[in-house]
Amino acid sequence: MRHLTVFSILLLAFGTLAADELPDVSEKSIAELRAGFDRGDFTITEVARAYLERIDAIDSNGPSLNSVLTVNPEALDVARSLDRELAEGRVRGPLHGIPVLLKDNIDTSDLPTTAGSKLLEGSVPPEDAFIVARLREAGAVILGKSNLSEWANFHSSFSSSGWSRLGGQVRNAYDPARNPCGSSSGSAVATAASLAAFTIGTETNGSIVCPAQANGIVGLKPTVGLWSRTGIIPISQTKDSAGPMTRTVADAALVLGALAAVDTEDPATAPVDDHRSEDYTRYLDADDLKGRRIGFYTEPLGNHYRVDAVTHQAIEVLREAGAEIVEIEQITRENINAESLEVMLHEFRAGMDAYLHRLGEHARHADYDALIEAMRSDPAETARFDRSLMFMAAQREGLDSEDYRNALSRMLTQAREEGIDRVMDEYELDAIVSPSGSPAWMTDLTLGDNFKLSSSSPSARAGYPVITVPMGQIDGLPVGLSVFGRAWSEPILIEIAHLYERRTGHRQPPGFD
Numbered sequence: 001m002r003h004l005t006v007f008s009i010l011l012l013a014f015g016t017l018a019a020d021e022l023p024d025v026s027e028k029s030i031a032e033l034r035a036g037f038d039r040g041d042f043t044i045t046e047v048a049r050a051y052l053e054r055i056d057a058i059d060s061n062g063p064s065l066n067s068v069l070t071v072n073p074e075a076l077d078v079a080r081s082l083d084r085e086l087a088e089g090r091v092r093g094p095l096h097g098i099p100v101l102l103k104d105n106i107d108t109s110d111l112p113t114t115a116g117s118k119l120l121e122g123s124v125p126p127e128d129a130f131i132v133a134r135l136r137e138a139g140a141v142i143l144g145k146s147n148l149s150e151w152a153n154f155h156s157s158f159s160s161s162g163w164s165r166l167g168g169q170v171r172n173a174y175d176p177a178r179n180p181c182g183s184s185s186g187s188a189v190a191t192a193a194s195l196a197a198f199t200i201g202t203e204t205n206g207s208i209v210c211p212a213q214a215n216g217i218v219g220l221k222p223t224v225g226l227w228s229r230t231g232i233i234p235i236s237q238t239k240d241s242a243g244p245m246t247r248t249v250a251d252a253a254l255v256l257g258a259l260a261a262v263d264t265e266d267p268a269t270a271p272v273d274d275h276r277s278e279d280y281t282r283y284l285d286a287d288d289l290k291g292r293r294i295g296f297y298t299e300p301l302g303n304h305y306r307v308d309a310v311t312h313q314a315i316e317v318l319r320e321a322g323a324e325i326v327e328i329e330q331i332t333r334e335n336i337n338a339e340s341l342e343v344m345l346h347e348f349r350a351g352m353d354a355y356l357h358r359l360g361e362h363a364r365h366a367d368y369d370a371l372i373e374a375m376r377s378d379p380a381e382t383a384r385f386d387r388s389l390m391f392m393a394a395q396r397e398g399l400d401s402e403d404y405r406n407a408l409s410r411m412l413t414q415a416r417e418e419g420i421d422r423v424m425d426e427y428e429l430d431a432i433v434s435p436s437g438s439p440a441w442m443t444d445l446t447l448g449d450n451f452k453l454s455s456s457s458p459s460a461r462a463g464y465p466v467i468t469v470p471m472g473q474i475d476g477l478p479v480g481l482s483v484f485g486r487a488w489s490e491p492i493l494i495e496i497a498h499l500y501e502r503r504t505g506h507r508q509p510p511g512f513d
Contacts, residue, residue, distance in 0.1 A: 022050040026194045027509055030098050030251045033197055037086060037097055044086070044097035048079040048141050051099045055143070055195050058512055063176050067189035069104050069167045070111055071144040079141050095258055096139030101196040103187045104145035104167075105152055106242065107231035108132055111142075115233045116150035116164025118381070119364065119374055126362050129231025130263045131200070131242055138258050143196055146186030152207060153183040154235045154348060156385035158448035161185055161211070165381070169443060173215045173510040174477055178440035179449065181210035184245065188215040191245045192510055198246045198255055204235045204344070205460035206437075208243050209468045213436035213480025216470050216507060218497070219245045220252045223487045224463035225268030226260050226276060231358070234351030236344045237268070238408065239460050247507060249469060249498040253280035256490065275488035283491045284498045290322035294496065295427055297328050297434035303453040304438045307479055310472045311435045314481045317503055318433065318496070326427045331458045332419045339414075340461055342407035349393040368394065384445065415461035420486060429485070430492050432458075436468040436480035459484040469497045470506040478508075 023042040025033075036042050052075065059065045072078075082097045102108065105115045107125040114120040128136065135142065150164035161182030162170030170185040172178040173192035180189050184201025188211035191199045201208045203221040212219025221243045229240055244255035260276040263269045277283075296315055301308045319325050352368040365371040372394045375381045397403070423429065438452035459466040466484035473479070481500065483493045501507070 022046055022053060025050045025054065025197075027247060028194070028197065029248055030094065030197055030254055033098055034094060034096070044083045044141065045076060045079040047097070048075055048099050048143065051143055051196055054193070058193050059190070059195055063171070063512065065171045065173060065176065065189050065193060066168055067147055067170050067180075067186040067193070068101065068195060069114075069116070069145050069147040069186065072111055072142050074110065075099070075141055075143050082139055082141065085139070092137070092139035093258065094254055095135065097141060098139070098197045099141040099143045100135060101143050101146045101187065101190050101199045102132065103148050103184050103199070103201050103242075105148060105202060105233040106132060106200060108142065108145065111145055113145070113233065114166055115152065116148050116166045118165050119371060121166055123359065123364055124362065125231065125359055127231060130228035130266070131259045132231065134259050134261065146190050146199060148184060148186050149182030149207075151390065152202060152204065152233070152235055154204070154344065155387050155390050157388045159385050160443060160445050161449050162443070163445065169445065171443070172440045175440065177442055178477065179214070179443040181214040181437065181440065183207040183211075184219075185211045187245045188212050188217060188219065191215070191217045191247060193512060194247075194509070198244055198251055200242055201245045202232060202240060202242045203460070204239045206454055206456035208245060209456045209466055209480070209482060210437050210454065212245055213468045213470075214440045214478065216473070216478030216510070217245060217247055218249050218252045218467065218469050218501075219243065220256060220467040220490075221459070221465060222256060222260070222490060223275070223465045225266070225270070226256075226272060226465075226488070226490070228261070228263035228266045228269050230263050230265040233355055234348065236347040237351055238343055238347060238412070239463055249467070249494060249501050250281060250284055252467065253284060253494050253498070256280045277491060280490060280494055283494045286495045286499050288322040289318060289496065289499060292323045292430045292496070293326060293428055294318055294323045295326050295328045295423065295429045295432035297331060297432050297455060297458070299330055300434055300453045300455045306474050307435050307438055307453065310474065310479055311481070314471050314500065314504075315433070317500060321499055321503065326429065328423055328427065328432065331423050331432070332414050332461075334414050336411050336414045336461065339407040339411040340457075342403065343411055345389070345393045346396045346399060346401065346404040346407075349396050350399050411461055415458065420458055420462050420464055420484075424486060431483050431485040431489065431496055433481055433483050433496075435471070436482040439474045439477035439479055455482050463487070465490050465493055467493045467497045469501050472506050473508065
């Protein structure tokens with residue numbers, strides 16, 4: 001059911017209701033919602049209705065952000081059931097009753113999962129993704145699915161971030177004429193506009209960090225394996241991870257811990273119990289950064305002088321908090337762009353074969369070759385973008401090929417042992433910071449994206465964690481500061497990001513309310 005029918009769902013279920021009779025959910029944190037439930041200030045059902053009304057007023061109408069692809073028609077029934085549990089004294093945990101939107105490459109057994117592609121339109125998986133099952137068990141209310149860059153932006157030689165053939169173009173929350181970045185564009189915009197308490201995105205390289213920073217929110221890509229990828233339409237098994245997209249670091253920390261668990265179907269999660277924290281919110285209490293050595297990755301500088309200026313201001317905040325700052329010009333000594341692409345091409349093909357097989361009799365296409373044949377046979381599929389990456393992936397041999405194994409080995413060695421790990425050992429660093437990106441560019445479906453700068457590749461290629469936090473605005477457009485480091489270093493990254501967030505307060509909501 002498309003999001004254009006949200007208001008009719010509300011009318012059918014409850015009749016007309018004045019907006020001022022619903023709670024104001026704009027900018028509400030997870031903790032504030034939970035406290036309101038406990039005090040009886042509002043019900044879970046009322047909060048869910050308030051978010052659905054915002055989706056109708058802001059996403060479908062008003063500025064028409066187009067960030068929500070599908071609304072869950074059962075969301076209010078789920079909310080009422082969770083209200084009954086609260087009345088009976090049963091609280092599942094900190095996410096009980098908290099509304100969430102999921103990027104539409106994450107499987108839901110009761111809603112389509114499409115990656116924004118017409119070729120998967122109406123595809124309802126037989127099972128929830130592992131993290132979706134965890135969310136339901138924790139009592140979260142799944143409001144629906146967010147729009148995204150089609151195929152998580154791994155489809156063509158150029159594209160417009162936030163565009164999908166199925167859902168159209170997502171629009172930036174701060175200036176709808178500008179691009180939201182991607183591929184978790186809808187998730188970022190929906191979070192920025194308070195269309196849900198939080199959202200879930202996915203990242204291969206920059207797909208959480210870039211849209212989060214371009215829409216003034218917090219985005220966290222965990223170490224690959226901290227969250228299961230089972231039931232998520234893949235690009236790269238080496239780099240992919242889902243992660244929380246929130247308005248505060250505290251909310252990101254809470255959600256991170258709730259979904260971190262071993263999944264026997266995802267081998268990358270095998271070490272999770274040795275590394276995960278039971279409660280990442282315990283790392284929000286630092287009063288200063290004394291004793292912390294933080295690397296300042298400067299290679300992305302020089303592409304936008306006003307971003308450079310804001311970044312240097314952020315560095316001074318960290319220094320004033322007691323951190324020792326060490327400038328680092330380079331992290332990866334050798335160019336591994338070709339190897340990184342080769343790894344993604346091989347892994348995308350293999351991953352899509354596995355994903356389509358998982359759909360079983362529900363699959364619209366038996367395997368990746370059948371999907372590509374359907375793409376080639378439909379002129380509309382290549383009318384706007386060339387799908388060259390998908391066609392290239394179809395020519396790859398698979399994960400047993402020597403070309404793949406060599407590319408993977410070289411990429412990981414340069415990104416890990418000779419990259420982040422080497423730099424952090426050499427300079428005795430606790431973390432590394434750098435600008436996350438530039439202000440949002442004007443959306444251009446003819447020429448495509450206009451990236452100015454990025455710092456996501458070192459962590460992406462290593463499979464290591466990164467968090468972006470609002471760093472300020474340039475002409476009313478947000479920019480972010482990325483904090484990244486070694487595998488499983490989420491506690492330190494959260495500590496630094498939260499202290500910076502607390503000292504600066506750069507988060508400013510878009511002007512809808």
